Amino acid sequence: MSPEKLGQNPQTADTVLVHYTGTLENGEQFDSSIDREPLEFVIGTEQVIKGFEEGVKSLVIGETNTIRLEPEDAYGEWTEALLLKTPAEPLPPGMGVGAKLQLQNGQIVVIYEITDEHITLDANHELAGEVLIFELTLVDINP
Numbered sequence: 001m002s003p004e005k006l007g008q009n010p011q012t013a014d015t016v017l018v019h020y021t022g023t024l025e026n027g028e029q030f031d032s033s034i035d036r037e038p039l040e041f042v043i044g045t046e047q048v049i050k051g052f053e054e055g056v057k058s059l060v061i062g063e064t065n066t067i068r069l070e071p072e073d074a075y076g077e078w079t080e081a082l083l084l085k086t087p088a089e090p091l092p093p094g095m096g097v098g099a100k101l102q103l104q105n106g107q108i109v110v111i112y113e114i115t116d117e118h119i120t121l122d123a124n125h126e127l128a129g130e131v132l133i134f135e136l137t138l139v140d141i142n143p
Helices: 050-057
Strands: 015-024 029-032 039-042 064-069 083-087 100-102 108-114 118-122 132-142
Touching: 015 050, 050 064, 050 132
Parallel strands: none
Antiparallel strands: 015 029, 015 039, 015 132, 064 132, 083 118, 100 108, 108 118
Protein backbone atom coordinates (compact mmCIF):
# COMPACT_ATOMS: atom_id res chain seq x y z
CA MET A 1 0.00 0.00 0.00
CA SER A 2 1.26 3.48 -0.87
CA PRO A 3 0.46 5.67 2.19
CA GLU A 4 1.32 8.89 0.32
CA LYS A 5 -1.40 8.05 -2.25
CA LEU A 6 -4.24 7.36 0.24
CA GLY A 7 -7.22 9.56 -0.55
CA GLN A 8 -5.81 10.54 -3.95
CA ASN A 9 -6.91 9.60 -7.43
CA PRO A 10 -4.42 8.01 -9.84
CA GLN A 11 -2.58 10.44 -12.11
CA THR A 12 -0.93 10.05 -15.52
CA ALA A 13 2.18 7.81 -15.30
CA ASP A 14 1.04 6.20 -12.01
CA THR A 15 1.10 2.40 -11.97
CA VAL A 16 -2.20 1.11 -10.60
CA LEU A 17 -3.35 -2.28 -9.33
CA VAL A 18 -7.04 -2.93 -9.97
CA HIS A 19 -9.38 -5.82 -9.26
CA TYR A 20 -12.28 -5.97 -11.69
CA THR A 21 -15.20 -8.05 -12.85
CA GLY A 22 -16.54 -7.46 -16.36
CA THR A 23 -20.07 -8.43 -17.35
CA LEU A 24 -22.33 -7.91 -20.35
CA GLU A 25 -25.72 -6.20 -20.03
CA ASN A 26 -27.39 -9.61 -19.67
CA GLY A 27 -25.24 -10.32 -16.59
CA GLU A 28 -22.91 -12.81 -18.31
CA GLN A 29 -19.40 -12.48 -16.87
CA PHE A 30 -16.67 -12.28 -19.52
CA ASP A 31 -13.62 -11.61 -17.35
CA SER A 32 -12.51 -11.12 -13.75
CA SER A 33 -9.28 -10.68 -11.81
CA ILE A 34 -10.83 -11.70 -8.48
CA ASP A 35 -9.37 -15.23 -8.44
CA ARG A 36 -5.93 -14.06 -9.58
CA GLU A 37 -3.58 -11.11 -9.17
CA PRO A 38 -5.01 -7.62 -9.74
CA LEU A 39 -4.51 -6.05 -13.15
CA GLU A 40 -1.47 -3.75 -13.23
CA PHE A 41 -1.18 -0.94 -15.77
CA VAL A 42 0.21 2.58 -16.17
CA ILE A 43 -2.31 5.43 -16.40
CA GLY A 44 -2.11 7.32 -19.70
CA THR A 45 -0.35 4.64 -21.76
CA GLU A 46 -3.42 3.15 -23.51
CA GLN A 47 -2.80 -0.32 -22.02
CA VAL A 48 -6.52 -0.75 -21.30
CA ILE A 49 -9.69 0.47 -22.99
CA LYS A 50 -10.47 4.17 -22.57
CA GLY A 51 -13.57 3.85 -20.41
CA PHE A 52 -11.90 1.37 -18.05
CA GLU A 53 -9.00 3.75 -17.42
CA GLU A 54 -11.36 6.68 -16.89
CA GLY A 55 -13.29 4.63 -14.32
CA VAL A 56 -10.08 3.76 -12.45
CA LYS A 57 -8.94 7.41 -12.44
CA SER A 58 -12.08 8.35 -10.47
CA LEU A 59 -11.25 5.96 -7.59
CA VAL A 60 -9.12 6.22 -4.45
CA ILE A 61 -7.29 3.25 -2.91
CA GLY A 62 -9.78 0.75 -1.46
CA GLU A 63 -12.78 2.25 -3.26
CA THR A 64 -15.09 0.12 -5.44
CA ASN A 65 -17.36 1.47 -8.16
CA THR A 66 -19.42 0.03 -11.00
CA ILE A 67 -19.13 1.65 -14.43
CA ARG A 68 -21.08 1.13 -17.65
CA LEU A 69 -19.19 1.51 -20.92
CA GLU A 70 -20.92 2.09 -24.23
CA PRO A 71 -19.20 0.43 -27.22
CA GLU A 72 -17.39 3.65 -28.23
CA ASP A 73 -15.62 3.69 -24.83
CA ALA A 74 -14.82 -0.03 -25.00
CA TYR A 75 -14.09 -2.04 -28.17
CA GLY A 76 -16.11 0.05 -30.64
CA GLU A 77 -19.12 -0.88 -32.72
CA TRP A 78 -19.17 -4.09 -34.73
CA THR A 79 -18.48 -3.15 -38.35
CA GLU A 80 -18.85 -5.02 -41.62
CA ALA A 81 -15.65 -3.27 -42.79
CA LEU A 82 -13.69 -5.74 -40.63
CA LEU A 83 -15.03 -8.78 -42.49
CA LEU A 84 -12.21 -10.25 -44.58
CA LYS A 85 -12.89 -12.54 -47.55
CA THR A 86 -10.27 -15.10 -48.55
CA PRO A 87 -10.37 -17.80 -51.23
CA ALA A 88 -11.90 -21.02 -49.96
CA GLU A 89 -9.29 -23.52 -48.80
CA PRO A 90 -9.70 -26.76 -46.88
CA LEU A 91 -10.01 -26.15 -43.14
CA PRO A 92 -8.63 -28.38 -40.40
CA PRO A 93 -11.13 -30.92 -39.01
CA GLY A 94 -13.60 -29.37 -36.60
CA MET A 95 -13.11 -25.84 -37.94
CA GLY A 96 -16.38 -24.24 -38.95
CA VAL A 97 -18.37 -21.06 -38.56
CA GLY A 98 -17.63 -19.54 -35.15
CA ALA A 99 -14.17 -21.10 -34.81
CA LYS A 100 -11.28 -18.81 -33.89
CA LEU A 101 -8.09 -18.62 -35.95
CA GLN A 102 -4.84 -16.76 -35.42
CA LEU A 103 -3.51 -14.97 -38.50
CA GLN A 104 0.20 -14.81 -39.34
CA ASN A 105 0.32 -11.29 -37.85
CA GLY A 106 -0.99 -12.66 -34.52
CA GLN A 107 -4.50 -11.24 -34.88
CA ILE A 108 -7.37 -13.46 -33.73
CA VAL A 109 -10.30 -13.72 -36.15
CA VAL A 110 -13.52 -15.74 -36.17
CA ILE A 111 -14.80 -17.73 -39.14
CA TYR A 112 -17.94 -15.81 -40.09
CA GLU A 113 -19.10 -17.59 -43.26
CA ILE A 114 -17.97 -20.47 -45.47
CA THR A 115 -19.03 -20.88 -49.10
CA ASP A 116 -17.62 -22.89 -52.00
CA GLU A 117 -15.85 -19.75 -53.26
CA HIS A 118 -14.64 -18.00 -50.12
CA ILE A 119 -14.22 -17.97 -46.36
CA THR A 120 -15.21 -14.78 -44.56
CA LEU A 121 -13.28 -13.94 -41.40
CA ASP A 122 -14.51 -11.50 -38.76
CA ALA A 123 -11.70 -9.30 -37.41
CA ASN A 124 -13.93 -7.34 -35.02
CA HIS A 125 -13.03 -7.71 -31.34
CA GLU A 126 -15.29 -10.35 -29.76
CA LEU A 127 -16.78 -7.65 -27.49
CA ALA A 128 -17.29 -5.08 -30.29
CA GLY A 129 -20.78 -3.59 -30.17
CA GLU A 130 -21.32 -4.67 -26.57
CA VAL A 131 -22.14 -2.51 -23.56
CA LEU A 132 -19.68 -3.55 -20.84
CA ILE A 133 -20.21 -3.25 -17.09
CA PHE A 134 -17.18 -3.32 -14.82
CA GLU A 135 -17.00 -3.46 -11.05
CA LEU A 136 -13.64 -1.84 -10.26
CA THR A 137 -11.67 -1.78 -7.01
CA LEU A 138 -8.49 0.29 -6.83
CA VAL A 139 -6.04 -1.84 -4.83
CA ASP A 140 -2.94 0.39 -4.95
CA ILE A 141 -1.17 3.26 -6.72
CA ASN A 142 2.57 3.30 -7.28
CA PRO A 143 3.93 6.63 -8.51
